[in-house]
Amino acid sequence: MEVVKSMSQKTLSASESDIGSVVSMVDRMAGMMDCKKALLESGGDIIHFVLLISRQGKVRLTKWYSPYSQKERTKVIRELSGVILTRGPKLCNFVEWRGYKIIYKRYASLYFCMCIDQDDNELEVLEMIHHYVEILDRYFGSVCELDLIFNFHKAYYILDELLLAGELQESSKKTVARLIAAQDSLVETAKEQATIISNMIGQATK
C-alpha cells in the first residue's frame, strides 16, 4: 500500500500544479478584463531588487526594495545567476522568473539586473539600467568592474540618488552627479577637520 500511496501522491501533486497553472491563468485573464482591479491590487510598477553580477557569478551590488529575508536573497541570487549568465548573446534582455520579470543587460564583464512585475514596462527599465551605467561611467570616468569592487559603497550611493523605494527618483544625470559630489565633499571636509583636530590633540599632548 505504501507504493500505491506514494504513487497517488505524485499523480496528485502533478494535478495540483496543473490546478495552480489554471488558477493563475484564470487570474491573468480576469486581470486583462478588469485591468483597473488588477492595478489596484498589485503593488504597481516598482523595481523589486537590483543586482550586479559579474560574469563569474560574483555579486557586486544588491539592493532590495521588496522584503526578502537574507535566506531568500541568497537563493534568488543563486537562481538568477544560473538563469542569466547562461543566456546566449543575441537573445532578448528579459527573463520570466517566478511570476516576475528580470530585465538584465550586460556591460563588459558585468550583468546589471532589475526585477519588475509582469505588467511593467520592460523597455523603460532597460533604459533605467543604461541611465545608471552612464552615471557610473561619468562618476568614475569610464567605469570598470574594479571601480565597482573597490568603491562598492560609491555605487550604492549613486544608486540611492537614482532609485528610491523601487521607483525612479531623478532623470537628470547631471543632478545625480551634483548631489553625489556635494555629499562627497561633505565627507572630505569632515575628514580634513578630523585630521586637523587629531593633529592639534597630538601636538597638545606632546
Next chain:
Amino acid sequence: MNPFSSGTRLRDMIRAVRACKTAAEERAVIRKECAAIRAAISENDQDYRHRNLAKLMFIHMLGYPTHFGQMECLKLIAAAGFPEKRIGYLGLMLLLDERQEVLMLVTNSLKQDLNHSNQYIVGLALCALGNICSAEMARDLAPEVERLLQFRDPNIRKKAALCSIRIIKKVPDLAENFLNAAASLLKEKHHGVLITGVQLCTDLCRVSEEALEYFRKKCTESMVKLLKEVVNSPYMPEYDIAGIADPFLHIRLLRFLRVLGQGDADASDLMNDILAQVATKTESNKNAGNAILYECVETIMSIEDNSGLRVLAINILGRFLSNRDNNIRYVALNMLMKAITVDGQAVQRHRVTILECVKDNDASIRKRALELVYLLVNDTNVMPLVKELIEYLEVSDQDFKGELTAKICSIVEKFSPEKIWYIDQMLKVLSEAGNFVKAEVWHALIVVISNASDLHGYTVRSLYRAFQTSSEQESLVQVAVWCIGEYGEMLVNNVGMLNIEDPITVTESDAVDIIEIAIKRHSSDLTTQAMCLIALLKLSCRFPSCSQRIQEIIVQLKGSLLLELQQRSIEFSSIIEKHQNIRSTLVERMPVLDEATYSGKRAGSLPATGPTSNAASLNLPNGVAKPSAAPLIDLLDLSSDDVPAPSSSGGDFLQDLLGVDLSQAASLSGTSQAPKSGTDVLLDLLSIGSPPAQSSTSTADILSPGQDNTSVSTLQRISSPSSLSAQGSSPAQAAPMMDLLDGFSSSLPVAGNGLTYPSIVAFESNSLRINFDFSKTPGNPQATLIQAKFSNSSPNVYTDFIFQAAVPKFLQLHLDPASGNTLPASGNGSITQSLRVTNNQHGKKPLVMRIRIAYKVNGKDTLEEGQINNFPRDL
C-alpha cells in the same frame, strides 16, 4: 589602542580577498577580518567604526553572515557627523531587512534626522525610510514625510514623494493625508519632482478611490497639457535621451493618464489628441522611443474605447512584431495578449508571425508566443494551428517540450471538432512527448476512446503502430496497453477498418509481445505494470491460444516487491487457473466510460476543493483499518464477483484502477446522508454509493450478458447483496433494500425507540447470511456494540471461518474473538462475534463497513466480500 582594530584598510581587505586562490583561503581571510571587527565592536571602538562597517558590507556581499554588525549601523546613524551617518544608513539598508526587530530601534534616529538642519542628512534619512520602512515606522513617521513634501530644496521633495509611496503602500489609510501635498507637486517645473510627484499621484489613485476621483476631476486636463509640453519641448541636454526629452517623465505621465482614463469616458476623451500625437510622432528607432510607444499603446488599450486610436495602437504592435530586435518583439507579444480582449480580430491577422515566434530560439519569446497562440485558437483555426505546433514539437528543445505539450493537449481537448481528429492528435503528441503528458490528459483520452465505439479498432491499431516507434514514452505505453487489453481482438482481426488505414497483420502473440515488452521495461512505473497485468488477464480470455504464455508472464510478478503487483499477479493467476468458468464474464470489455461524469469531475475538482480535499481522499488507503482489506479497493472491479465494477460511473473505475481517487462524491447525489462532496470518501472509494439507476441498469446488462433475468433483477442482485433476502420473506428486511435503492433517505423504524436499533441483515449471499444487532452504552453516543451472527444455509459445513472488517478513518473498530470457526450446515447453528465501533463523526456521518469472509467448503478456499452501508442512521 586595540592591536586588532587598527587592522587593514578597506582597500587592503578587498585586495586580500581578491588575491585568494581558493575558497578556503578566502574563508580564512574573512574569518580573520570578522574576528578583528568583533573585537573592535566589543571594545566599542569609535575611530574605525565606519571602516569596519564598510568591510562588513563587503563581507556581506560575498555571502558571509554579518548579523553581529547590525547594531553598529545604529550607532553610526546616531553619531553626529555626515560621513558616519552616510555609511550607517547604507549599512542599515544593506544588512537589515524590514522584518527585523532591530529596525524599530532606528525609528527615533530617523525622526531626528528627518528634522535635521543639514538637507543631505534629511536626504539620507528619507532614502533609508523609503527603502526599508515597515508599517509601524510608516505610521510613526508619516507626518514628517508629509511636511518634507514642501521642503525648500526640490531634491528633498522628490525623495519625500517616493517615501510617501512606500508609506501609503504599507498603510493605505494614510493616503488622504498626502492628497493635497501630492497635487501641488504636479505644478512644479523640476523634472525630478515631477517624475516622483506623478508617480505618487498614480499610486494614490491605486490605493484610494477618493484620490482617483479627486485627481480625475482636478488634474486630467493639466496632465494632458503637461504631457503636451514635454512632447513638444525643445532640445534639453540635461534630460535628452536619443533625441527625446525625458522619456522617463513621458512614461510616467502616460501611466498616470491611463489610471485617470480607465473607466471614465470624459477623462479618456480629453487625452485622445495627445495620445494620438505620441503614437504617431515618437521616433521608434531607439529603445527610449519604443519604451514610450509601448507605454502609449498600453494606455490606449486601457482607457475608454476610441476605435481610431486602437487601430493606431494595433499598427504599432504590428510594427513591433516585425522588428528585428528581440526585445521589441517580446514586448509586442506581451502587449498583444492584452490587445486580444480588446480587438481579437486584429490580433488574428498577425497569427502567422506569432506562430513563427513560438519557434524562436529565445526561450522568453517562445513562452510569450505560445501563451498568445493559446489565446488565439478558435474553432476555425484549430486544425492548422495544432498541426504546426505538433510539427514543431518534434524539433523543439527538451526544456520547452513540457510547456508546449501541455498547451497542445489543452487546445486539442478544448477545440477538437471530431473524435478521430482528437484521437489522432493525442496519439501524435503521446508518441512525440508522451513523457511530458500529464496523467489526467491521457485519462481523458481513454474516456474518449472508450466512447468512440466505431474507432476502437482504428485506435488500437494506431497505438500498436505508435508503440513500435515510440515505446519510450510512458503515457503512450499506458494508453496502448489499456487499449490492447480492451480491444485486442480488434487489433488482430482488423475489425472496424477505416478507409484511410493501411491494413496490418498482427497475430495474437504479437499483441501479447507488446504487453510483455511494456511490463518488462525497466522504465515502466507501477501504474504501467499494473495496467499490463490487467491487460494480460483480459487477453488471456480473448486469445485462448496465448493463455499459457500469459499465465507465465503473470506468474513472474508473483515475487514482486511491490505489494500491488504481487497481489494482482497472485489473484490473476488464480483466476486463470481455478476460475475458468467465470473468467470470461469477469474480463468482459469495460463498459463505456461516462464522459460527462468524468469531465464533470475533472472540472469540478479543480476550483472548488483544491489540494485539501484531494489530500483527504489520498489518505484513504490508510484509512481502512485492516490492511488485508485495503488492496481490495483497487481490485474491487476485477476480483470480486459479487460487487461488479460498473456500480458507478466509468470515471471511478479508471480512478480505482490507478489507485488515485480524484473523484468527488458526485455520484452520491442520491445519498442524502452524505454531507458535502468529497467528504464521504469511503462510499466514494468503494463506488457503491447510489449511481443513477439507469446507468447501473445498462452496465449490469453488459456485465452479465449470460443471464436471462430482467435487467431490474440483475440490478438488484448486483447492487444490493441484501435484496435477495428482501425477495425472501421476512418483512423487516425490506427496509435495507429500499435503503440501498433510495439512498439513506428512507425512514427506518428508529424514532422513538431510544437507544435500541433495529437489526439488519448486513450481508447475504447464496448461502451465507450475517445479521447485525446493535446496542449502545448510555452516555456514550459515539460507541456502538454490534453483535454479528453468521449463519449458513448450504448443505455443507464451513470450516476455518474468518470474518474481517474494515472501516474508514473516522471510525474505530474493535473485533472481539468469534464464538467459533466452524459454521454448521443448513442453518443448524451459528457463529457470533461482537464488534465495537466508535464513530468520531457521530451525527454527521453514518457507519460504513467493508467486510470479507473467508472459509473452506469441503477443503476448498472460498472468499466472500461485501460492504455494509445500510446501517441504521444515528449510529
